[in-house]
Amino acid sequence: MSSPRTIAITGASGLVGQALTEAFAADGVRVLRLVRHPVSKSKPDEVYWKPSAGEIDAEKLEGVDVVFNLAGKGIADDRWTPAVKKLIVDSRVNSTRLIAETVAGLTNRPRALVSASAIGFYGDRGSTPVDEDAAAGEGFLAEACQLWESANAPAWEAGVRVAQTRIGIVLSPKGGALAKMLPIFKLGAGGVLGSGEQVMSWIALPDLVRALRFVGDVEAMHGAINAVAPGAVTNREFTTTLGAKLHRPTVLPAPAFALRLAMGEMADPLLLEGARVTPQRLTAAGFNFETPELGPALDRVLA
Ligand SMILES: NC(=O)c1ccc[n+]([C@@H]2O[C@H](COP(=O)([O-])OP(=O)(O)OC[C@H]3O[C@@H](n4cnc5c(N)ncnc54)[C@H](OP(=O)(O)O)[C@@H]3O)[C@@H](O)[C@H]2O)c1
Numbered sequence: 001m002s003s004p005r006t007i008a009i010t011g012a013s014g015l016v017g018q019a020l021t022e023a024f025a026a027d028g029v030r031v032l033r034l035v036r037h038p039v040s041k042s043k044p045d046e047v048y049w050k051p052s053a054g055e056i057d058a059e060k061l062e063g064v065d066v067v068f069n070l071a072g073k074g075i076a077d078d079r080w081t082p083a084v085k086k087l088i089v090d091s092r093v094n095s096t097r098l099i100a101e102t103v104a105g106l107t108n109r110p111r112a113l114v115s116a117s118a119i120g121f122y123g124d125r126g127s128t129p130v131d132e133d134a135a136a137g138e139g140f141l142a143e144a145c146q147l148w149e150s151a152n153a154p155a156w157e158a159g160v161r162v163a164q165t166r167i168g169i170v171l172s173p174k175g176g177a178l179a180k181m182l183p184i185f186k187l188g189a190g191g192v193l194g195s196g197e198q199v200m201s202w203i204a205l206p207d208l209v210r211a212l213r214f215v216g217d218v219e220a221m222h223g224a225i226n227a228v229a230p231g232a233v234t235n236r237e238f239t240t241t242l243g244a245k246l247h248r249p250t251v252l253p254a255p256a257f258a259l260r261l262a263m264g265e266m267a268d269p270l271l272l273e274g275a276r277v278t279p280q281r282l283t284a285a286g287f288n289f290e291t292p293e294l295g296p297a298l299d300r301v302l303a
Pocket residue numbers: 010011012013014015016017034035036051070071072073074075091092095116117118119166167168169170171175176177
């Protein structure tokens with residue numbers, strides 16, 4: 001286990017990318033950010049790339065210790081039309097393939113490529129716990145995650161250590177699912193979604209940042225790694241806990257049909273289905289979660 005001196009991040013402007021950048025910078029690690037706009041000389045830590053065109057300034061990545069690949073169009077930003085679904089997949093597969101090929105072609109390769117994936121890989125699993133050995137599930141997200149993970153192949157075929165971190169629902173008031181829920185819950189209009197029995201496998205943003213850094217540092221961390229807290233909960237438990245933290249009632253349920261009407265196809269995989277994902281490999285490797293249970297995790301991120 002050793003800490004990096006220089007790292008590179010794709011998707012650096014995103015929720016996770018920003019938090020990871022700040023954490024490394026606070027420790028004096030140089031962070032190169034891959035950006036999709038022209039780079040000026042006054043910003044030496046920006047590296048130009050354009051995944052949709054297969055363009056990247058590869059030379060600037062020579063000698064980087066670890067690459068974190070977090071890029072991708074937000075999955076809940078727009079209704080899932082065929083064009084949006086294509087962009088969700090392409091924005092991940094093209095960027096991952098480009099960074100994996102680039103890393104493979106460097107003279108001084110990084111010691112690890114830590115790529116994002118998602119627990120959507122597992123599909124809808126009811127309440128049965130699933131660890132990294134579980135097979136892929138069914139549906140659009142599960143298929144997208146498989147394509148996304150496979151796009152790392154050029155790097156691992158070249159002998160680079162590759163980890164696909166299957167990230168759970170990231171808890172932060174700054175973005176993602178919790179940021180969407182907060183205004184509704186604060187109005188006292190939060191409630192159980194559908195049956196409320198679907199399992200939500202979450203991770204607090206500070207623990208995700210620590211987990212990504214751990215995966216980058218620890219030689220044994222390669223292949224699929226679930227980045228979720230141990231304390232997954234049902235949607236009903238999540239709703240009650242969040243309502244209690246905000247001192248608001250949560251008596252207004254959102255029936256499945258209404259969610260489907262409002263959100264279309266994404267309502268089922270994103271809100272009405274779930275999987276009890278376990279962080280088997282992180283835990284076995286000695287990673288300690290600062291907030292393994294939901295209540296303290298919400299206290300931490302909402303503080
Ligand atoms: N947040 C969650 O709950 C969650 C859960 C599971 C998995 N994940 C995955 O973890 C990764 C990071 O999540 P996040 O919450 O930080 O995502 P995010 O806030 O949506 O940021 C993703 C970043 O990807 C880049 N991007 C956006 N559209 C793109 C496109 N069409 N082509 C290439 N790059 C594009 C952007 O960065 P630039 O503008 O800097 O290029 C954007 O800031 C994502 O791949 C996400 O799918 C997140």
